[in-house]
Each structure stands twice: as C-alpha cells, then as structure tokens.
Amino acid sequence: LPALDFLKEVNRGQKVRVGDRVAVIGGGNVALDSARTALRLGAKEVTIIYRRTRDEMPASIEEIEAAIEEKMSILFLAAPVGISKEGEHLRLTCQRMKLGEPDASGRPRPVPIEGSEFALAFDSIIAAIGQSTDLSLLPPETRIKTSKSSLFLADPITLATDEPGIFAGGDAVTGPKTAVEAIKHGHEAAISVDRHLRGVDLREGRGLPP
Numbered sequence: 001l002p003a004l005d006f007l008k009e010v011n012r013g014q015k016v017r018v019g020d021r022v023a024v025i026g027g028g029n030v031a032l033d034s035a036r037t038a039l040r041l042g043a044k045e046v047t048i049i050y051r052r053t054r055d056e057m058p059a060s061i062e063e064i065e066a067a068i069e070e071k072m073s074i075l076f077l078a079a080p081v082g083i084s085k086e087g088e089h090l091r092l093t094c095q096r097m098k099l100g101e102p103d104a105s106g107r108p109r110p111v112p113i114e115g116s117e118f119a120l121a122f123d124s125i126i127a128a129i130g131q132s133t134d135l136s137l138l139p140p141e142t143r144i145k146t147s148k149s150s151l152f153l154a155d156p157i158t159l160a161t162d163e164p165g166i167f168a169g170g171d172a173v174t175g176p177k178t179a180v181e182a183i184k185h186g187h188e189a190a191i192s193v194d195r196h197l198r199g200v201d202l203r204e205g206r207g208l209p210p
Helices: 003-011 029-040 061-069 179-198
Strands: 021-025 045-049 073-075 078-086 089-102 108-122 124-127
Touching: 003 029, 003 124, 021 029, 021 108, 029 045, 029 061, 029 124, 045 078, 061 073, 078 108, 089 124
Parallel strands: 021 045, 021 124, 045 073
Antiparallel strands: 078 089, 089 108
C-alpha cells in the first residue's frame, strides 16, 4: 500500500484491513503516521524498516519516541530488495546496510552488505519512501529548471524560477516540509508576483528570514 493512499482511506472513514503483522518502509513522519495508524486499526505487530540509523531518521523526535512507547519495532540499517507472495502472507526480502560517505542530503549513504539478505512475513506492507513533484501541470513549452529529484529550482528569496513570471514554493521547491513553511512561501511569492506585475525589483529590501 502507498502510505498516502492508506492514510487517505483511513481518514475518509473507509474500512482498511491490514492484518496482524504490518511492515512500514521508510523513516519519515508519514511512515510513523502509517505505523501508528496500522496499530489503531488492530495490527498486533508493526515493524518499521529504515535503511539508516535512528540518528538519520527524518521523522520528528516526538513521533519516533511515541512509536517506541507504543511498542513498535524499528528495524534499522535494512532496505527492501523484493516482495513476493507466500501463501496468504507477503514475503519481504531485505538486505542489511552499513553507513558510508555522506550523500547529497548530507546524511551518510546506506551501502548494501553483500550476502546479508533475510526475509520476513507480513500481512500488509506500507511504503512511505518519499514523493516527487508532479510536473505534468506545466505546458509542454515551459522549460523550468528542476533538480535531479524533480524539485523546482527557485530563488530562495523571491521564489522566481528561470521562466519569467512563474514562481514556485512549498514542497515543490524544498521537498517535504511543514504547512507553515509552505504558507510562508506563498506569502513571499505573492509579494514577488505583485512586484513583477508592477515592474518593481523583486529583491530590493528583502532577505532570507532568520
């Protein structure tokens, strides 16, 4: 199950059956939300599988501590490599990892350990391994620069893209952040749009907030 689809169905009041044993793949807030929700749906055993250590988990400290208090298992330094059907259960094959040099995110890169595969059986597997920006809303002729992870490249102060008159902010620029940060970007972008329409310098008198 994709984590966001799973959470949407639950919040809409739909009946979602997860079974007794549930695996959640990922280490962010959505993964923790999914794990805690599965427990409330009646799962007897919930295992969170994360490819780095607790120190690198992007989820908030409060979420991690709450999950531990609720007796969930967190399997660190493990990454899924395959899922297959095994009778009435799902067989999740994982591989042990070790931490290597920092990657683009600044966190140690997880490196697979050869010959360390192992398998676990679950009734449901929920994947919360990140999202990417949907670029399909843009006209085909638009050529806005994006990063390797499909995030819009926008000026951090004005939120202007390299396409005149087009501004971008929120998760589509920063990756997953909070609603407050997205609203802040909307505010700053509105100022830039107003200046753009009036022919005023976009950057004058503005700087990055503390």
